Amino acid sequence: MRGPSPFRGPLAASEFAPPISLGPPEKPSFIVLGSGCYRIGASVEFDWSCVSCIRTLRETGHRAMVINCNPETVSTDYDESDRLYFEELSLETVLEICHFEKPTGTIVSVGGQTPNNLAVPLDKAGIRILGTPPSMIDRAEDRAKFSAMCDELEIDQPEWSEFTKMEEAQSFAEAVGYPVLVRPSYVLSGAAMRVLDDEAQLHSFLATSAVVDQEFPVVISKYIVGAREIEFDGVGNKGTIVNYAISEHIEDAGTHSGDASLLLPAQRLPLELHRRVMQISTQMCKALQISGPFNIQFMSLDGASSSMRSVKVIECNVRASRTVPFVSKTLNVNFIELATRVMLGQDVKPVPVNMFNFDFIACKVAMFSFLRLSNSDPHLGVEMQSTGEVACFGQDSHEAFLKAMICAGLKLPKEPCGVLLSLGSKEKKLIVDHLPMLVEMGYTLYATSGTKAFIEEQKPMFNGKAIAVTLLNTAVSEKTPNVSDAVLDKLVKVVVCTPSHRDSAASTAGYVLRRKALEAGSALIVDIRQ
Structure with missing residues (x-):
């Protein structure tokens, strides 16, 4: 050679x-x-x-x-x-x-x-x-080895198992209950990862993809709906944490961390949960003998019986994560400089960190190119879709988030206008409490049939009067008034439309509405947590 x-x-x-x-x-x-x-x-x-x-x-x-x-x-x-x-x-x-x-x-x-x-x-x-020994990198990257390590350390995680045969995968999914998350090993940005709602979707996905492999079996885990996601970015030195940052996702767990909106420091993390996250991170850093950068993703379950069961580990990446620049700039400590000195064998001492003593909040949000990608569905999921990101500071989480969203291209109307609501069953319950605020601000409310019927059943009031919601027919309906006409004619300038189906290939009425809103330049919100 x-x-x-x-x-x-x-x-x-x-x-x-x-x-x-x-x-x-x-x-x-x-x-x-x-x-x-x-x-x-x-x-x-x-x-x-x-x-x-x-x-x-x-x-x-x-x-x-x-x-x-x-x-x-x-x-x-x-x-x-x-x-x-x-x-x-x-x-x-x-x-x-x-x-x-x-x-x-x-x-x-x-x-x-x-x-x-x-x-x-x-x-x-x-x-x-x-840095970290390659055998330990493999232990973190291989889904089966990582999950086995969590079991050894008594660290809670969603129920999981690995498979090389279709029949075994279907039996496990039926046992734990749908939805389930299909996770291959050694992937970036959730590639080939899917949340599946029923047996038909599972069979279709595994039959048409190359994720069932003898060398790297596919790992299927129970997908937990409505959990909060937490990110831990750290630097280890021979298994000891020398610096860290804990941030939280605004969106529920299930939105890829590259697409999610992050708040640093975390604003909704009770002290008990913070301690549990630190405890697990310390255990993992030691077990994996980490020397260098690493990232752990957690989910927190509200209403769990104890802090031991309320925090579950999603995954651990023994490398620099895409959030490292954000946390480094926010804390004014270059995590990679520390990590490099650790990998060179220098004597790097732990940096004192206090996640509760900040006089500002930093928020990172993603930027998307859906408008340039024909027929793409502008919604969030486990597979990364964003093409950029911005971060802003504020006195509180609302100010920081609003600044970041505006910088990311959200065009909020300067004057009160029409707001169109088209929501799934879970999101319908969450929006009702916010309707009086929208009416007080001068917005006119429109909704598709299912959302309008639910709101009328709840009978929300403002100043002693029932809140009025005008019906708009779906984009695939021939009836008028129609959501397409309302969006194109600028009767509606803000569209809140959450997908009812996780499959982005599904051509639903919601998909058509989201594309119409995007192409018309409306302010489009696809996650109710935002």
């Missing part, structure tokens, strides 16, 4: 050219694997982590080399690293470069899922991986 032949200067390309000698490096060299091409789920958040790692390496007197193939990233700028290999992040290419450069170590934990997937095969090939 011939070695790679670098260009002059810091840029390099691994051609199959005669081997050359650059002489021994003057200082210890480390390779940082980047995030690869931009796509939904892998974007600038991971490149921020890569750049922070590279700069820390150079500031501490080390030689930093980067392997990445995206010209849009900062990490591929010619002056960011000592040497850049503009190459794909495949096992063959990375091994070739590592064998040629003979680095002191390789960092896989700052570029997202793509480089993290290379940790185990690189380790087997004799490449030294800095």
Whole structure:
């Protein structure tokens, strides 16, 4: 095998050219694997982590080399690293470069899922991986191994099991009850992950996808409706947490963390739950021998009998998460700088953190490109769909959230106008208490037939009078007045339409309404928690 032949200067390309000698490096060299091409789920958040790692390496007197193939990233700028290999992040290419450069170590934990997937095969090939041991990365990534570890540590999680046969999967789903969550291993952004409501959906999904595999069996778990989701971002040093941040999702669990709206610090987390989250995170950091960045996602169940049962673990990523830039900027502590120093073996002491002593709230919300994606259904689910994000600060959660939503492109009307409500059964119950506020603000209420009937049954009042709601027929109906005409004629400028079906491919009346609202430039709200 011939070695790679670098260009002059810091840029390099691994051609199959005669081997050359650059002489021994003057200082210890480390390779940082980047995030690869931009796509939904892998974007600038991971490149921020890569750049922070590279700069820390150079500031501490080390030689930093980067392997990445995206010209849009900062990490591929010619002056960011000592040497850049503009190459794909495949096992063959990375091994070739590592064998040629003979680095002191390789960092896989700052570029997202793509480089993290290379940790185990690189380790087997004799490449030294800095940070968390590759065997522990595999223990966290493999759904079955991770769930078994949780059982050993007596950490609660949704009921689960793994399968390679369709019949076994159907029997388990019937036993725990629908809906269920199908989760393959080693995936980014919820790819190939689905929430399924019945046996027909389960059979259709498993029969038409390649997720049932002998090497990596599919894991099916009970999907819990209405739970609150909590994010824990931390830095570990040989199994001890040295810094952390706890944020919460505004939306219920089931919305991908890359699409969800986050509040930092968490605003609805009682002290008892905060302690339980810290306890579990400490256990996992120690069990996985984490040295570097990591992220744990939890769900909290209101009304549970005890704090031990009220907090369940969803997953743990032993790498930098996409929320690391957000928490680093909010807390004014660069988590990746700390993690890099840990991976270099420096003596990094735990940083004092007080999640209860903030005089501001930070909110991160996602940005979407549904308008550019023909026939896409603008709704939230377990598979990531956002293409960007913004964050804002406020004196309270409402101010921070409103600022962030406006920055993300939500066009709220400046004057009172028509608000159209088209909600599922659960959301109908939640909206009733807010109707008097909308009427007081001067908004005129419209609703589709099911939502209007439910509101009239509840008989909400304002100033001693029943709240009036005008009926609009669905977008697929030929009757008038029609939601399509109301949206296009600007009679309605705010549309609150939550999907009644989790399958984004289902062409329902709600889907048609959401597309109409999006194309007309209306303010579209698809999650009642927002």
